[in-house]
Amino acid sequence: MAFSTHSFANSLKTKLILYMSFFSLIVGCVLMMSAYKISLEETNEILDQQMKNLAERVVRHGLEPTRNDFEPTQRYAEQDLFVDVWSYKDRTKNQQHSDILVHSVPKAGFYRHKNADDVWYTYVLPQKDYQIQVSQQQSVRQDLALELAGSMLIPYLVLMPFVIWGLSWMISRILQPLDDFKAELAQRNSKDLQPILARDYPVEIIPTIEEMNHLFERISLSQQEQRQFIADAAHELRTPITALSLQMQVLLQEFPEHADLQRLNLGLVRIQHLVTQLLNLAKQDASIEDLERLQDFDVSTTAVNCVEQLIHLAMQKNLDLGMEQSEALKLHSQESAVHSIIYNLIDNAIKYTPNNGVINVSVYPKDDHAMIVVEDSGPGIDPQLHEHILKRFYRVHHHQEVGSGLGLSIVDKAVQRIHGQLSFGTSESLGGLKVSIELPLSPKA
Helix, strand or coil: CHHHHHHHHCCHHHHHHHHHHHHHHHHHHHHHHHHHHHHHHHHHHHHHHHHHHHHHHHHHCCCCCECCCCCCCCCCCCCCCEEEEEECCCHHHHHHHCCCCCCCCCCCEEEEEECCCCEEEEEEEECCCEEEEEEEEHHHHHHHHHHHHHHHHHHHHHHHHHHHHHHHHHHHHHCHHHHHHHHHHHCCCCCCCCCCCCCCCCCCCHHHHHHHHHHHHHHHHHHHHHHHHHHHHHHHHHHHHHHHHHHHHHHHHHCCCCHHHHHHHHHHHHHHHHHHHHHHHHHHCCCHHHCCCCEEEEHHHHHHHHHHHHHHHHHHCCCEEEEEECCCCEEEECHHHHHHHHHHHHHHHHHHCCCCCEEEEEEEEECCEEEEEEEECCCCCCHHHCCCCCCCCCCCCCCCCCCCCCHHHHHHHHHHHCCCEEEEEECCCCCCEEEEEEEECCCCC
16 A cells, blocks of 8 residues: 555656646636736726716716715625715815815825725815715725636636546546556566567657667676576586596496595586586576477377486486376477476486385376376475475485486476476375476467
């Protein structure tokens, strides 16, 4: 959940939507203030003209003292104008009656003053004996301008959710290439280091794709150099080790009871086995382009060949190495990979099964798969260690003098390469380790 929250907070899409929504609100506020200012200016212009016209009509219809009927507790609208006509002779009396009145002025015009109730906006038209003034509350004009601005903003607020939804849709469409790019990377396996084609992506992420292609190229080169080093080292070691083994066999014929020579010979056998395993591992790590083509072959025949190649090692420990097979079982796969799987499983069973033990190899069909099972009467492996035994150079029984810890790693690599499944268990009949390989009879698309 923490990862999901962190991903959501760092999502470009989420940030763009939030920023665009915030920006839209800011724009709405700016529009509101601008509309209010414009409405107030227009309102002032119209109402000023009305006040001026009203004062002039009062003059044309005859001057008579007039008092406004303003009530502080009442709420007034923009059409409510307060008219006062007062004589200069009664100035003091009239000003005591109403604090809306403006002191006598020399010329006509608009004046602003403040009393206890509000700020007033007044047009004053002085005459010979009278002063005419038309007054209006400034708050009335502000309320009118605010109402006009609000009526302009309401459609904007109503449309805002649809605008945000539209922005979200457009942002999703714009960022779709990023999702496509992620999906393309997710579909690749660990060995697929082919360059990503940049022609279908926007120019903004092409530099990233080019850098990733350069990274793939460097990783591929590094892996190739590593595999080549293992293969070259194994090849270079094989020749002198073979020569040493031949010389050791000559010495053992002359001094068969020499204990030091026996131990030295056992060490040479282990080194020779390690070199062979390194060569097999280098082949399993080969890139996809180096793999052989698929072919049809009989799994049972391949298993029999492996048994025949290893029967002499089983006889040295007096092991009962047998095979159970049904009718011919055709498999469309890589024969060398299947051979490597069966060979290494039998080889491991021979190493870790005590003298006079039993090893059984079974090949049979199961649904649309071919099952290869190798069981032995050895000590078996703790189920908690099943995940560890596939690691390179990991050995459970360290007391064994021959063994490199690479056999099951080679098997695992080969099984993955041909899209099979590898599982471990305990043999019900023999009591030792049971290794099951499930291979598809036809290759995956």
